[in-house]
Amino acid sequence: MSSAIVPTPAFVSGLPKAELHLHLEGTLEPELKLALARRNGVDIGQTTVEQVKATYEFDSLASFLGVYYPAVNVLVEEEDFYDLATAYFVRAAADGVRRVEAFFDPQAHTSRGVPIEKVIVGYHRAAVDAGALGVSAELILCFLRDFSAESALATLTEALPYADRFIGVGLDSDERDNPPTKFADVFALARANGLKLTMHCDIDQVGSIENIRQVLEDIQVDRIDHGTNIVENPELVALVRERRLGLTCCPVSNSFVTADMKAAEMVALLKFGVLVTVNSDDPAYFGAYVADNYSALAEKAGLDTDELVLLAKNSFEASWLPTNEKQAFLHAIDEYVAGYSAE
Template structure:
């Protein structure tokens, strides 16, 4: 696509709803935080850190991803991490960001829940100065126990006003959604919004999607494009207005086609599909890069791209008044094109 098309995509007012803040740890920041905190990461140059961001599947990715978090120690570290992302999001035309964070990945190595949430919350409060509205979604690590997840949910109670919802991420193998059914039921009682990862092409993907829709009762599904295997589930998702947060660039590390056909099929079938960047420091693309990659691969029209942006705003967890304001901004932008 031309630079004009990139400019069009960038200008679209959009929400990013599938973004792991730990996955925005760019090599430059990782090295700076390591030096600031006296953490030996085994690398001394940005180029060496970049070379360490190598993986070929989910397991090898996680083996790089979690150790990198050792440089995140203080409240200021989490603030700097989030602000670096928010500046990039603002440059990409993101007007609302719902940011995943993984408290267990930090509390398990001795960093307090308070340190994590205080740093991220400061960034959320400062986000409007960049033109972005932000919110936090607390994710549970599915390869840890349900008991650990429940403990984390309990620990979040004093900070309930800072967290809009809960999610579920990390390694899906042998960790089906029903493992966390009680945790999510309790989260619903506490007033949290619910989403869950249903990663692409996992063993039992379609069964996991069925579970999160029928048993867990989520409002959104992260990834989830395997739903096309069951047309009845697609119809149900459309009728219920279930949102899907899809990440083409990270998908391309798992499948050669980035699940492009499935994303476009769902989009044209009226399912509320949106595009996001997942772990952009590792996969090499923020939200505009993801939309552009999908557009180029699948010859999307401007109407398709506008619909992706509209979906992202419609399935976001802002209040209705804010949503109408954001949708009006999108309409105004499109009327000028």
Template sequence: MDDLSAFVAGLPKCELHVHLEGTLEPELKLALAERNGVDIGQRTVEEVRATYRFDSLSSFLAVYYPAMDVLVTEQDFYDLARAYLERAAAQNVRYVEAFFDPQVHMNRGVPFEAVVRGYHRAVQDADRDLGVAGALIMCIVRDLPAESAAQALEAALPFKDLILGLGLDSDERGNPPVKFAEVFARAREEGLHLTMHCDVDQENSIEHIRQALEDIRVERLDHGTNVVEDPRLVRFVRERGIGLTCCPISNRFVTGDMKADLIARLLREGVRVTANSDDPAYFGGYVAENLVELARAAELTRSELVQLERNAFEIAWLPDDRRARYLAELESYAAG
């Protein structure tokens, strides 16, 4: 292990952009398919891994959503989240806010309760057993109708004590943030935190970022690096302390460019950018690998790597006392 990898390995980390369904490793996918009698068309790990190939957001989603068919019972969702959290703990992730996509499962006849209780149980057990704490962010699938989003939120409200926030993901083309303005307004009224994906290099990227920031009034942007195209919006996010949950390795898969220079530029301009893993089973890198590859590509210093994690803990939706403990741990590591 080289010095950079060793430093990153020990760095206390906070992950704010990971999709639990995107942590479905081939081995677990096969095991769940066999458990639930689901024919996925593959019989070996190598065959499954061969399907994890794509060169755009749409080609990724064409693989991503059908893979979820193997998730059927509450125990399946528990096992998926537990496997991710074990990997996170091994990479010294101290706190995670993880996305999940209930509409996809509900549309297959899986009750919302089975999804959220399975994931929540895993989060609770990981806090107790692994030393990694976490929370759940329910995502709206933006290429489904707004009515479907509203129905999903209504299904979630009886379990809102298990959910920290509401997000927006999936195919951005023709699905601007304002399509879901009423749903997000309702979520705010119910006390949920708000974030939205503004994916890299999408059609109408800047207008979508503007809508998310000014019309929906999100607290964070997921991805969001196209903000550099509008100096006014860069000032907006910097002055208001709005965080960007960037994902370098997945950027490279869906755009051909890690956007390392843009992430580093925003970091150095005082924007609260962070580095995260997105869908690590598909993109081949968890949070530590993202930090290492970003650092190498952008020639980040150790102090800048620490700042990325400081940003993450500062923009996490944490109680102040817990945030202070994590930041103290980070500063102690940086000083050592």
């Protein structure tokens, strides 16, 4: 029985877990942002960590994106992408993360003249080297949904020669007026090329339920990012449970871009048997890496150790790992909990 274990921060950070909703561009800490700005001679308007941190004030998805996308100007060379991703993998390893399926936004870079090759090769090299840290890492190429469908298609076409360096495609940025079906053709092409599919269904959007219906029925995704509004529609909840589709929830992120962590919704879905997972989204901006997200949700919703262990197991179940590797990670969780109980 693991319920006798107190879910302390030490227990949570040692618990093997997978991170499935993590934007590499969202891991840009102020120190690295300043260092890269200096290295590349980019004027970001701030010269101290305090000044950079003072810009991290958001009360909505739109105000967050207004700070987030201009910051990527400091990423120019392949080495910059490598350094950014490596800094994240080091932190993730210390947080008990054993598997990462990380998002990146090529259009945030190609739209300002950075060749896609530098982005993909730099990030991928870091993902390979993460193996030495005990982290199995893969990449998911995301399209910016406020760009056109044609731009997404051009991006995928440019990226396909590097398709051995990413395992799936996703969709992020501003959901308003940019429904999933806008990208039906590009997602169909990705599927035809053997890539997995996921899409953001952000919190409390206009038309949230219709967009969730589209990702499930029209696009036929393999996972949903956020998606907690699904709780409003029992038929769709039954569908994701039946298909064993993961929801990649981000409690601390939710509390920044909406008024609420959405803890009650996540716990209701978890108790109903949906593959709810906990993730950090953009940890440099929200000040919380993945273990902090587990702890924040546990504190808010009063979760016990068994429920935290279930969330960690769900993260591997919802991953795109081969079955035998999933089983090995699930076994590692059981061993960790058994060892912890014995102490």
